[in-house]
Amino acid sequence: MLRAFFDWLFGRRRSAAPATAAHAKAPSAPRDTDPAGFQVLNRSAPLRSESPDTPVEIDANTIFLCREAVLGRDQRIAGYQFMLQEGTRNRIRHSSRRVHHLYAEVLVRNLVRADIGTLIGRRFAFIDVPDSFLDHPCLAALPAHKTVLVLGTHPDPGAPDIHSLRETVNRLRVTGVRIGVPDPAVVSEFRPLLPLADFVMLRAPALDARRGLQLAAQVVEAAPQARLLVRDLPGLEDFRFCYKLGASLFQGPFITSRENWDDRDLGPSAARLTRLIGHVKADADTSELAALLKEDAALSLRLLRYINAAANGLAEHVASIERAVLVIGRDKLYRWLILLVCSMDPPSGRSSAALESALVRARMLELLGEDRSPAEREALFLTGLLSLIDVILEVPMEKAIGPLSLAPEINLAVRHGEGPYASLLELAIACEQLNAERISSAASRCGVAPGVASERHLAALSWALAIQE
Secondary structure, eight states, X not given: OHHHHHHHHTTOOTTOOSHXXXXXXXXXXXXXXXXXXXXXXXXXXXXXXXXXXXXXXXXXXXOOEXXXXXXXXXXXXXEEEEEEOHHHHHHHTTSOHHHHHHHXXXXXXXXXXXXXXXXXXXXXXXXXXXXXXXXXXXXXXXXGGGEEEEEEOOSSSOOOOHHHHHHHHHHHHHHTOEEEEEOTTTOGGGGGGGGGOSEEEEEGGGOOHHHHHHHHHHHHHHOTTOEEEEEOOOSXXXXXXXXXXXXXXXXXXXXXXXXXXXXXXXXXXXXXXXXXXXXXXXXXXXXXXXXXXXXXXXXXXXXXXXXXXXXGOOSSXXXXXXXXXXXXXXXXXXXXXXXXXXXXXXXXXXXXXXXXXXXXXXXXXXXXXXXXOHHHHHHHHHXXXXXXXXXXXXXXXXXXXXXXXXXXXXXXXXXXXXXTTHHHHHHHHHHHTTOHHHHHHHHHHHTOOHHHHHHHHHHHHHHHHHHHO
């Protein structure tokens, strides 16, 4: 991962340099980019408003993908739930089965366009679809071994009978597709499918200790091969509760939630790095910086290894720390050390998930700043990266960034949500939170179309996943 960071540091953005080329090589637009197709969809099955006689028009430019991370018991990212943005989901909530089919097809088509199999690497893609959608031919284009289809019901006629549904599920599982079923206590229709289920989906707000234990025992008996996935976990206490119940996978805002870390300090490696960063910003002599680097043998070797990497194209082999400091330069050394701070001394698995979210924010801000100077793009990258440094390191924000001597613009955005970078950071965070209204509002303040924001967000996710492979 740090090799890719170093490539970024020297301006060699993997699959994304120069910035203008990133958009040509990035995954296809995460929204459906065929306005004519949406017009046909509108005519054939318009979305319903409060009045069933009044169709709701769909703007193709406001339809785009969202994703939410799914963590394993080690608190590392095991997959993502992909969905259309919240406004679209809300508008079809009470629509017909046919409309739900059409939008499931839009979702799948966009995932295929985005080359989801390459995008997510070894992780799973969780996709919620109506039970009657399982035999739709578009599903064949998804990467079967990475796809989890989560079944949903609909009150309209047209649901397959349980025998047909079982046959379809068996057929899909033979191809490698995994199947998720909702809480059998809430959706009893799918209880006969429990022996075939790979995942059983629960919702945190509906769980208490007694019901959770009963449900866990029921699932173990009826579906011993299935794993429990709990959604909508708001905080870490909820995560810990469901962890004790035996759940295997976890989803919700808890991933980037903050605790009271007032009594915690930086880990030893991070503390050494921040001390070194302070000396870099204070313009210490090269010999003094080299002496501090030499106090950490592993850090010294890492710097020499990256400096001498063949990709750097140096005419000479760098053998001394003093020479390495001169070659890399103060500005790049400063940014490299900050990147190291974010990736060292992780107190828990959740830190790696938070780091991934920070990397997505960082890359998205860099992409959104494509028309700005290189120095400002790098400042935007650091703004996104450091916006979660307290969650990554599990220390108070003041202790995490106080020693870093940040530029005022970065400091204002990260600490107070103010200054010239704050609106772009807010847009990146809005794209994580699946809130269409907030995305549209933040995009408007930044002068960015919501669809463009979605494209940059998905491209940033692709980059963040690629550098961690």
